[in-house]
Amino acid sequence: MREENKRFVLYEYLMYFWKRKHYFLIVPIITMLLVGGAVYFLKKDMPYTGQAVVYTGSVNSPDLTDPENVLAKFDDKDQQNLDVIVSSKNNVKFTKKGDTQEEVKTSLNNITKTYLNELNANYKSRLKASKKNLKNWEKREDALNNAMESYRKDLSIDLPPVQYDALNELIIETDRELSDARKTVSRMTSDLEFFEKPKILSENVTKSKSYLKEGAAIGLVLGLVLTVALLALMKYLSEGRRYYND
Template identity: 65%
Template sequence: MREEKKRFVLYEYLMYFWKRKHYFLIVPIITMLLVGGGVYFLKKDMPYTGQAIVYTGGVTSPDLTREINIAARFPDEENLEIFVSSKQVKFTKIGNTENEVKDNLNRVTKKYEADLVENYKGRIETSEVYLDSLVKRVDVLKTAIEKYKKDLEKDLDPDKYELLIDLFIETEKELSEADATANRMRSDLDFFVREKPNVLSVDVTQSKSYFKEGAAIGLILGLLLTVLLLALMKYLSEGRRYYND
């Protein structure tokens, strides 16, 4: 008997829903338009989105390659997002007009590129100065080794000969290290020179409205609200009939 009653109750609810099937059309459409329109108008405040990508090259300074430090360079820029990936920094800016967004991005990227180039040139100059000192040191060591070789050919007493041998070995070791360092620096410098920072792209597009996504969510919410609304109406109708009887 209980199962028959349950089937009857379910059937009664289904018939109640069927007689009021227009609710499944009206309510979802209203919620779809409300949610979709709400999302659209919220996003409409900033209809344009711009993205600029800057190549950092060989610059590895934390002041120029960490998001929080980069953001600190532009304290007056609003609605600016910064994302750092491998040797690239992406700036995202939203605004009311295409020209506004593009001008802001150009200003930000030019300043950031200038800071990168300044660091880049500074590292090159420092490296070239150090490389030049290494080259001079290599020449001095080579000259000293040639002198030691000539002195070793002379008739020297054992103590002086042993001291000269030690100097010769130590100087050759120092020459080998200095020469290896100089060669490594030449290679690194050649690579670093090719890794010059520059702005790769600046693009501005209309922001995505997300109306379709909002409308889809509103439609689903509308269907759920319709079921809940009709169930509540049926429940109240049954309760009213029960107490009236």
């Protein structure tokens, strides 16, 4: 009796699924179409996407590195469907969407050209001011050097104690100022050597991604899971109905 009453549940389910194997074709196809279509229309974008990356170099002015300020520099037509992202690596990424490849390419070219011109203007202005400032510090360094030589010569002359002490203090103070001037000149010279010019790193226009394949794949997997769950529920209800009828 025990052998007769023994049930192979997994085998029963497998046989039940096999008899209704067409469900594994119908349900996944339906879910694949539904999910794929939903993702396509929800994620549907303009046909073409253009991306450009501009390196700001040594320019760090908020007027040229804040996304909102950068966006405000372009006309209304170029601002439409335009995203601006500023990374921590001094890169500004422009993403422009449009209906035609030529439209996106032209607009993106205008955007990068306008932005690069402003960056270069700021770069040249800062470079000119930095060089002028460096010259002033170099002149100050030379003047302090000449003053130190003059003070040391005066120090070698026999002077009254009061004048000697005053001159000695002046030499110490001048030497301190000279040391600061040399450090400033050295730092500014180093900064100028690594003063980087802005440039366009990349610019391209491609077809926008539709995410249709990803949506269809998700729908297919979801359909298989739903099919198994549906058939398991159907078998459970069938056995329950038969039990209570008997």
